[in-house]
Amino acid sequence: MVISLKNNSDLAYFIARMGHELRTPINAIKGFTDVLLSEAFGPLNQKQKEYLVKMTVSSDRLLEVINQILDWAKIEAGQDPLLEETVNLKILAMEVISLLEVQYSVKNIKVELLNTEELEVKGDRTKLRQVLINLLSNSIKFTPNEGKIGIGYKKTDKEALIWVEDTGIGISEKQLETLFCPFMQGPQLSTKQKGTGLGLWICKSIIELHKGYIWAESSPGSGTTIFIRLPFLIN
Ligand SMILES: Nc1ncnc2c1ncn2[C@@H]1O[C@H](COP(=O)(O)OP(=O)(O)OP(=O)(O)O)[C@@H](O)[C@H]1O
Ligand SMILES: [Mg+2]
Missing domain, CATH: 1.10.287 (Helix Hairpins)
Structure with missing residues (x-):
């Protein structure tokens, strides 16, 4: 062909x-x-x-x-269609926090689930799990030892707002402009921090497939929060 x-x-x-x-x-x-x-x-x-x-x-x-x-x-390419499952954000976040325990424990980083209430969205559980894994891995990677990371979610008007916040090195204003593009990595990354530069690009693709929106807010030197808006709120 x-x-x-x-x-x-x-x-x-x-x-x-x-x-x-x-x-x-x-x-x-x-x-x-x-x-x-x-x-x-x-x-x-x-x-x-x-x-x-x-x-x-x-x-x-x-x-x-x-x-x-x-x-x-x-x-x-539309070859990985979106499953419309009922995803409990509390369970999903707890799952991801426990999955990456080894990575944050060795750095003595505290990871906290900021909510206790149940909130469900309609979405593809495996893909949303991948997004949270990528975001939490980044926060762990770019947060110095003894730092803090939180995963939160809340119901807004017709959407769910999900965020991952950390007390890490932060992202410069210039880097924020291209943060979700492939292979865009920050300067002076150590070998341990160096990945491929594809994680956030894939997150964006998955969130857009859910008709959602992903963005970052950061203060260099004191931390980063990545926010996600997901429109498929069930209740
Ligand atoms: N929480 C964060 N704190 C500080 N910088 C971040 C954070 N998340 C992402 N970044 C910056 O954005 C860049 C791109 O992140 P992305 O997840 O796409 O790639 P990566 O982590 O470098 O590699 P990969 O995820 O493909 O293994 C990172 O290299 C880093 O410079
Ligand atoms: Mg990454």
């Missing part, structure tokens, strides 16, 4: 079609590397082990990037 790439959705369709071609070889590299590392075909010397571990780390990283781009492409 001839694919001409004229716009974003053509591009997304092209990438989504390429998914299999990209994932299969990288999974083969990972598989063979694991077999060699298991020493099933004979013992390895220290250098060989060291290089194979580096290959595993790099292929994991590559697979993560490919998966993130594919997630975006599938949504944009």
Whole structure:
């Protein structure tokens, strides 16, 4: 089939079609590397082990990037339709807070659920979970040890407002302008903080699929809050 790439959705369709071609070889590299590392075909010397571990780390990283781009492409190409489920925000937030416990505990960061009431929205639970995971991971990554993070939600007129706030390094006014674009990362990130720069871009895509809106407010040096408005409020 001839694919001409004229716009974003053509591009997304092209990438989504390429998914299999990209994932299969990288999974083969990972598989063979694991077999060699298991020493099933004979013992390895220290250098060989060291290089194979580096290959595993790099292929994991590559697979993560490919998966993130594919997630975006599938949504944009309309190949990942939105499920209309009843999502309890309290349960979802608690789930995500417990999922990332290891990451924030090692930094002695306190993560608090700011609400106790039940609030339900109509949306795609897996995708909304992904959004909260991305936002909480960012807050953990960009908040120094002993910091604080809160996840809150409330009912507004016809919408639900959800937010993730932190006491982290903050985001400059200039970076806020392109925050939700792919590969836009802040300056001077340490190797530990360095990701791919795709997390917020995917969040935006998922929230827009829900006909919602996502934005950030930040004071450099004292913290960031990412807000989401979701229109599909059930009650
Ligand atoms: N809570 C936050 N506090 C400070 N800076 C942030 C925060 N969230 C995002 N950023 C900035 O926005 C950039 C983009 O975030 P995004 O989640 O898209 O990418 P990433 O975290 O760098 O990589 P990825 O999520 O793909 O692993 C980050 O690199 C960082 O500079
Ligand atoms: Mg991120």
